Amino acid sequence: MKVTRLATLIVLLFAIVFFSGCTVGGTMAFRKTSSSDMDALLSESLVMQELDASDPQVVQRKETLVSTDSAGIPHQSTLVTLAPGEDLMAKVNNAHGPVLLDFYADWCGPCKIQGKILHDMEQEAARHGTMMIKINIDDHPQIAEQLQVEGIPTLMLVKDGRVVNRQSGVADKRKLTQWMQ
Numbered sequence: 001m002k003v004t005r006l007a008t009l010i011v012l013l014f015a016i017v018f019f020s021g022c023t024v025g026g027t028m029a030f031r032k033t034s035s036s037d038m039d040a041l042l043s044e045s046l047v048m049q050e051l052d053a054s055d056p057q058v059v060q061r062k063e064t065l066v067s068t069d070s071a072g073i074p075h076q077s078t079l080v081t082l083a084p085g086e087d088l089m090a091k092v093n094n095a096h097g098p099v100l101l102d103f104y105a106d107w108c109g110p111c112k113i114q115g116k117i118l119h120d121m122e123q124e125a126a127r128h129g130t131m132m133i134k135i136n137i138d139d140h141p142q143i144a145e146q147l148q149v150e151g152i153p154t155l156m157l158v159k160d161g162r163v164v165n166r167q168s169g170v171a172d173k174r175k176l177t178q179w180m181q
Helices: 002-020 037-050 056-060 088-094 109-120 122-128 141-146 173-180
Strands: 079-081 099-104 131-136 154-159 162-168
Touching: 088 099, 088 131, 099 109, 099 173, 109 122, 109 131, 109 173, 122 131, 122 173, 154 173, 162 173
Parallel strands: 079 131, 099 131
Antiparallel strands: 099 154, 154 162
């Protein structure tokens, strides 16, 4: 009986952590706007979410932030961490395929779980030609603000220069693999 109660408690605690993320009221409420590539990326993603994929307007869009000039060249590493002061848009533009952005903080428990999942997915990402970039919100608060990251972990998948998938909270390997396909 005690084992059942303990197991139930552990599952309940894990579910709370898994589904709640690390949002602290008021500390992550980013809503400032500015004109930059990040704003263009965000506005394009919002347009993509509002329009149906079969809509001719979506098909006619040609602008992109992702370079396809050297699409045949494999990535050196599929999981990288954006260093302080490093340019995210340069990394996205130099990617040869989809880019999975992981917004995290070192002090965030669910972010550590998400980081392990991403680490375990490196070979899967390589098979799909996807680069995964971890972005520490403490080192890059402007990027988090521009992309309206309100809770962590937050994941965004960028394809053809647009955010096509976005989720706050831990995403499992199955879901992320579906995103990459």
